[in-house]
Amino acid sequence: MDSPILEPINSNITSGENKPYWTTGVRPLSFKKLQNNHDTDVLVIGGGLAGLTTAYCLLKAGRKVVLVEDGYLGSGETGRTTAHLTCALDDRYYTLENLYGKEKTRRIASSHMSAIQWVENTVKYENIDCNFKRIDGYLFLHSTDKKESLEKEYASAKEAGLRIEMLESIPGVESEQGKWAIKFCGQAQFHIMKYLAGLAEAIINMGGEIYTETRAEHISKTGAKANGYEIKAKHIVVATNTPVNDWVAMHTKQWPYRTYVIAGKIPKGKLHHSLWWDTGDQDSKWISKPYHYVRVVPFDETNDLLISGGEDHKVGQADTENIPEEDRYDKLIDWTRKRFTDFGIADYKWSGQVMEPIDSLAFIGRNPGDDNIYIITGDSGNGMTHCTIGGILITDLITGKKNSWEDIYDPSRITMKTTGAYLHEAGNMTAQYIDWVTPGDVKETNDLKAGEGAVINVNMKKIAVYKDVNGNVHACTGVCPHLGGILQWNADEKSFDCPMHGSRFTTDGKLINGPATGDLKKIDIQDEIHH
Ligand SMILES: Cc1cc2nc3c(=O)[nH]c(=O)nc-3n(C[C@H](O)[C@H](O)[C@H](O)COP(=O)(O)OP(=O)(O)OC[C@H]3O[C@@H](n4cnc5c(N)ncnc54)[C@H](O)[C@@H]3O)c2cc1C
Ligand code: FES
Known part of the structure; x- marks a missing residue:
């Protein structure tokens, strides 16, 4: 695909030159720039899903909140997502069971199901018109993976308390008939920018303040500076996707990956609305095995839009596989056409960045060593639920309410059994200095x-x-x-x-x-x- 030569990225709108489907046809979510000093209960930094959910939950809990965002709302990775709301976690339940044991894995599964339920309740309560829909999801084998992986995943996900079924076919994927799939019941999808707009409106209605084109700097225990003004706060939530500070400790526990998306029209109603994922390329050189993720959204009178993602690699290292960034879409189109035969041409293409944590779970809670600075990061390919969990959990930490997810997502946790992955990634980082x-x-x-x-x-x-x-x-x-x-x-x-x-x-x-x-x-x- 040839891309036209355009002007430099407008990072107020989105974080890349390719425009995601979600940002077309919706108004940019811009608010006033910060223009005076502030004194507040909580300063939330970042206007993506994590920041907005946190601000919403805190206002509901009666706290005074100021949210600052350096572009417009959703201009970070949230606007570039594919917005599967799922508890089919991409690092697999058998991995989680191995890392955390059965009891914690049950709590992890339940936190993601609760997040989906929370989004559904909020959409209803706030009357947010964002095409929220409960649907099923299907996990099937990547061609490099073995059936035992699916069997192990079935056993562990069942043990974790999820509503799943083993199927002898993959509904909707004609070319892979005769292959097995795990059906995850009660997943969901929505239009992410419409959902953000609804959350922002609710925040303003509850008396929250949102400032865009306002970058927080000099973040400390007393607040931050932004646009030359001071924001004093009792609590500071850094919801900037990856923490923006010299907190080196966090940057050794997670790694950035780029992931690619294509979207193309298919005849309306031809494919049922569902989520599909494969189990990832087991031969890949990357620790986080790149997998494909697919969904359908309503488009116009005659068409739906099939959105397909994958072909990930570590940021800045696409060439080490001899597949430059711009060539990844063709691979994705090829993979998608073979499995979803109605897919013709890609009307949209874009890429985005995900932070992959060393031990499969997001880091949500107090920044290591701080009492009143909180972070939400490391949310991998499950950021929709992780960010929602983040908003709920951090609100409980700030308001002093007990939350059974606190230890699971604690950013200071040390997870045994991750040494191999750590050494591999540390070696990869050192190699970059060459x-x-x-x-x-x-x-x-x-x-x-x-x-x-x-x-x-x-x-x-x-x-x-x-x-x-x-x-x-x-x-x-x-x-x-x-x-x-x-x-x-x-x-x-x-x-x-x-x-x-x-x-x-x-x-x-x-x-x-x-x-x-x-x-x-x-x-x-x-x-x-x-x-
Ligand atoms: C292509 C792609 C597909 C994905 N698909 C899925 C999926 O299907 N399901 C799923 O669960 N997850 C998915 N994810 C992951 C998910 O989208 C992200 O984890 C999530 O959107 C991250 O939200 P966030 O609020 O943490 O970060 P962001 O949306 O990046 O928000 C952080 C915000 O902070 C702002 N900011 C940064 N620094 C400052 C500062 N100093 N001052 C003020 N503001 C600042 C940024 O401008 C940004 O808007 C996908 C991600 C990508 C890239
Ligand atoms: S992002 Fe840490 S060195 Fe560049």
Whole structure:
């Protein structure tokens, strides 16, 4: 698929150059910028699903809340999701049982089912028009996986208390007839941006304050600064997807992956609305095995839209599999057409970032070492339920209400049996520093075509360069301001991505997402070359 050469990413709207289906045809969720100092009970930082759910729950519990978001609401990963609401957790129940034992695994399963129920109740209570629908989900084998995996998953998910059935076929997937699937009953789907709009309206109606284009900085126990103003707060919730601060401890427990989505029209009613997932490519080099995830949404009078995702890789490392970012969609189209034969062309395509925790569960609770700073992160491919759990759990921690999920999601937890994964990922991170001494793919800016970027070496310095449509070259440091990772050019979303912890920057060095907290330093490339 050829992509047109567009202007730099408008990170107020979404965090990539490709526009997700959800952001088309809905108004951007923008509010006033912060324009004075504030004193509040709780400052919530981040206007994605985690931040908005938390703000909503806290207001319901009678707390005074200010929420700040540096773009518009949903401009982070929430607006790029596929919005399956599911308890079919992507790291599998047999893994959870092995890591946490049966009793905790039952509580984990129940927390995700409760999250789906909570969303359903809230949609009804607030009368949110977001196409919420209860549907079933089907987990089937990836071609590299064995039937024993499905049997193990069936046994563990049943033991965890979920309503499941083993089927001798995969409903809706004609080409894989005769293959087994686990049916997860009572899952759900919705239109994420319409849901966010409904939550935001309820927040405002309850007296909450939302400020967009307002980036929180200097986050501390007393609050934060934003747009030059001070927000004092008794409690601070950092719901920025990955914590935006130098809290190195958290960044060694989770890793950023990129994942890809295509969406295309299919004849209306031809395929029942369900969720489908395969069990993931067991031959993949990545610790988090990339899997496919599929759903259907109503589109217009004659069509539904089939949305299919997958082909993940660690951020900034797509080339190590010899499949660059921009080529991943073709693989996804091919996989989808073979299984969902009505799928023709991709009308939409986009990619997004997920934080994969070392031990399969999100980190929700007090930031390690802090009493009144809370985080919601590491929500992997189950962010819809993890963010909802986050809002409920953090509200209970702040209001002093006992919550049986606290120990499960505690960010300070140490999970035994994860050493192998930890060493593997730590080795992968160290390997990224080798790029300090290796030459870039492109030697000089003349090699770049319009709309292309690269990280080049000039005078032993790494420089992120981008040639715009008018042939002007933009140059910034190619070194991530977080902890010194060497940035990689993402030709698909037209961004510079850090393979270490997932910070991303636009073609002119503006911060898209953390953990870095500031933009890239601009460089005068001519000056460097002639130095
Ligand atoms: C392609 C894709 C498909 C997915 N599919 C599913 C799925 O089907 N089911 C599922 O359960 N999960 C899925 N996920 C995961 C899920 O979408 C995410 O985990 C979830 O949306 C994350 O929400 P969040 O609120 O934590 O983060 P975000 O939505 O990223 O929100 C964080 C916000 O914080 C803001 N911010 C950052 N720094 C600051 C600052 N300093 N000051 C103010 N604001 C700041 C950002 O602008 C951003 O809007 C998917 C993810 C992707 C990328
Ligand atoms: S995100 Fe941590 S070094 Fe770049």
